[in-house]
Amino acid sequence: MTQLATERISVALTCRVLKLCRQQYYRWLASPVTPAEWDQAHRANALFDAHRDDPEFGYRYLHDEAGAAGVSMSARTAWKLCSTNAWWSSFGKKRGRNGKKPGPPVHDDRLATTDEHGVTRHEFVADHPNEVWLSDITEHWTNEGKLYLCAVKDVCSGRIVGYSISDRMKSSLAVAALDSAVARRRSDGADVAGCIIHTDRGSQFRSRSFVHAINRHGLAGSMGRVGAAGDNAAMESFFALLQKNVLDRQSWATQEELRIAIVTWIERTYHRRRRQDRLGRLTPIEFETIMTTAVELAA
Template sequence: MHAVYELVSANQADAKGAGVQTMCRVLGISSSGYYDWLKRLPSRRTMDNAVLIERIRQVHADSDATYGMPRVRAALQQQGEQVSRKRVARLMRTHAMRGVSRRRSFTVTTERNVRARPAPDLVNRRFYARGPNELWVADMTYVPTWAGFVYLAVVLDAFSRKVVGWAMGEQMTATLVVSALNMALHTRKPESVIHHSDQGSQYTSLAFGQRCREMGVRPSMGTVGDAYDNAMAESFFATLECELIARRSWPSKAQARTALFTWIEGWYNPRRLHSSLGYRSPNEFERSHEHAQAGDKHGLPTAAVSSSQTPPAAVDNPASASPIA
């Protein structure tokens, strides 16, 4: 019977089609039955929502179930789907989809060498840059596995939040932070960049200081145990913890290393959307900046890419460990 009703409905879509009464009589069905069938059909809004929820599911799954409503909506808009915040929020709530929001408690891992002389603080909590390779921020964290800890050192570009250097090891050594710095130097080739960190013994070591002098890097250091003085790095690690570390466990250190590499190079840098970057990934944000710079050189009108960054005063509070925007 369903197929017969569909035939009547298709006929009504044709301007030259016969009337409902005529079609029903010819096909041997009642017109009241046809109209009852029409009432039971899902509305256009219901069908649109069914399509939209599948797109939302895909975006949410692609983020490893880390995106909440704002980033899901931004991803949909980038795909050409213009949809309101309320509608996305309602559909995600109805279908039990939510992003990660667990806050990271600030843990002091800094061990200061009291005999070492720290570099001056050239940043003063103003984590802002007008272009790439003006200001880098660096820090270390530990990642638990069943076989012990893996230590991760990173260097972030304050302009784009991109991880430009990283290194992993089984001890928190000067070699680890020098390796992360060397990767950043090799891939970015900066001129007189500021490298900001805490006063950990690894960063005040002779080896690290010598490498900075050799490469023209200007070291900058905040105080010991104050998360505000290295807010951007702390915010990055809060994101890493709530999106990866707190949701996984690894039997071996090798598995943890692979997961960290995949998260940084396969997700965070190329794909993760940042509200402070206009809901773009670090890589995309830098590409936009490069295109804008190229347009300026040729006298073409361009948008001010850096204006979409979060102002210094709005950097996430690391003491409350909110994830990086």
């Protein structure tokens, strides 16, 4: 209609031919985007931001995250917007032939080495603390639902330098674990800049917030291959110990009960009482104390 108006055809005549109401046209001209459309765009933007941060979330979790961000809507509206834009959980069932594959790495694999036979392996070796860290997430059921643990392990000493526990497996779980590791090391006077943090390709570790946390702390990200459990075997060995010594020892009634048990085992038993052969039968805390003393004497 605007184009016809530029050709000197009156709006009244155009509306009469097209059987349109002039009042409706002028209302649209004054406000091309209706308040309802504007609200819908804000809702879609909030859902998209939540999906980009945590690609494993389904529409129900995205609906919760949008509400927490101050953008309210019904669950039905959230489902409709997610369905229209194909914002499906990366852990959900595949839809047709276009099901999502595991996401691409956001970092190079800095720990992989290839031998003379062309076989790629990983060397989880570090001569000093804060050279290489590993991180992963494990989960366990309680009567109140699942509890998730994200831990950060120093390859040199085997110490769990940081961890975070939550009832939601969000990217913030991984970010909190990394932040706690950096804070603990810096409180001890250590410089963690340049330390490699190696993870798998879980969506929490590929999230924008986790990548920003790595850059903010001056760390170097590293990411293993898809579906290769051995790429993070050193971290999984710790989780196997945790499974055997804590998680599977009893059924857990509450999440808080399990949370306390995990923290107690890490800080009291694993760090200070469990001796490791590769550390010369020392505990992680003893090993780091001796190494720190040796460095200070050498200086």
